[in-house]
Amino acid sequence: MxxxxxxxxxxxxxxxxxxxxxxxxxxxxxxxxxxxxxxxxxxxxxxxxxxxxxxxxxxxxxxxxxxxxxxxxxxxxxxxxxxxxxxxxxxxxxxxxxxxxxxxxxxxxxxxxxxxxxxxxxxxxxxxxxxxxxxxxxxxxxxxxATQLASPNGHVDQPWVTRSEACLTLYGAGAATMDRAQGRAGFAVQQETAIALIADLLHWLCAHGCDPDAALDRAQMRFESTVTAR
Missing domain, CATH: 3.30.565.10 (Histidine kinase-like ATPase, C-terminal domain)
Incomplete structure (x- = not known):
């Protein structure tokens, strides 16, 4: 993939x-x-x-x-x-x-x-x-x-989604407050927070001597395996 x-x-x-x-x-x-x-x-x-x-x-x-x-x-x-x-x-x-x-x-x-x-x-x-x-x-x-959606514009509840939202809530609390003050809210804020979190995690990997491209490949493989299993 x-x-x-x-x-x-x-x-x-x-x-x-x-x-x-x-x-x-x-x-x-x-x-x-x-x-x-x-x-x-x-x-x-x-x-x-x-x-x-x-x-x-x-x-x-x-x-x-x-x-x-x-x-x-x-x-x-x-x-x-x-x-x-x-x-x-x-x-x-x-x-x-x-x-x-x-x-x-x-x-x-x-x-x-x-x-x-x-x-x-x-x-x-x-x-x-x-x-x-x-x-x-x-x-x-x-x-x-039929889908597993609870609402038309919601998402399917999966363990990895729940964990990710918990991380985004902790990571983006300050940024979300600033974004809302500038008129941005909801998914737009969460999307930017998720991208910022991914970027910071790549910096963390680099700081510990890891290859970020290799990490992205491994993450993609893990993601694809869960998608295929659904």
Whole structure:
């Protein structure tokens, strides 16, 4: 694994308030071609990682793959489509919009030995619910995935997140007071405090004869291992 490049960070969410993030609705136009499906899966996983929702990335990839395949199979390869990613309360909503309002998906039961017709059955299996929103000249097939969020703009409680917030509270108490006096608050303050803490820890490592680049590599490997395990 590698550090994200600056170009990939364009899907980072905007800063929120009260220590939370705002997960803004996001759309990606694409042509419904078989070779595009893998790219859709990758961008969804990246987006969910930046949203702090890596724990539902596997299910999200399945849903996006099957919804895209449904468009290719029933509407036609090359159909201009749009991937929609947004929050529906504390649920993650994924959707695919296409211009065909006549071909509506239907749930179906398939036999164990069936080679086709499993798409929506898989979506039904991994999601809480799914449906179709008809517009004047398009339809949106959507599905909702349950998350571990307590609030739409909150974060998933994990031991490492709790420990980090405790460290940031102690480290940034003075800086946070100054930042709030200057009109900055919430996540913006915490983000800057986290960056300052990382920088100071690198200085501490240097002062003790450690290579900061090697330490960053080890930290990244540990981070990636916990992300993969979720």
């Amino acid at each position: 590698r550090w994200l490049g600056r170009g990939e960070r364009r899907v980072l969410v905007a800063n929120g308030i009260d220590g939370c993030m705002t997960r803004k609705p996001w759309e990606l136009p694409f042509l419904a071609e078989p070779e595009e499906v893998a790219a859709l899966r990758r961008v969804v996983r990246l987006h969910l990682r930046l949203w702090g929702l890596s724990d539902v990335a596997d299910a999200a990839e399945i849903c996006v793959s099957e919804l895209a395949a449904n468009v290719i199979r029933h509407v036609g390869a090359g159909t201009p489509s749009t991937l929609v990613v947004e929050m529906n309360g504390t649920r993650l909503r994924l959707g695919l919009r296409d211009p065909d309002t006549r071909e509506l998906p239907r749930g179906m039961s398939v036999g164990l030995d069936a080679e086709t017709g499993r798409g929506l059955a898989l979506v039904e299996a991994v999601s809480d619910r799914w449906g179709v929103i008809l517009g004047a000249d398009s339809k949106l097939v959507w599905c909702d995935l």
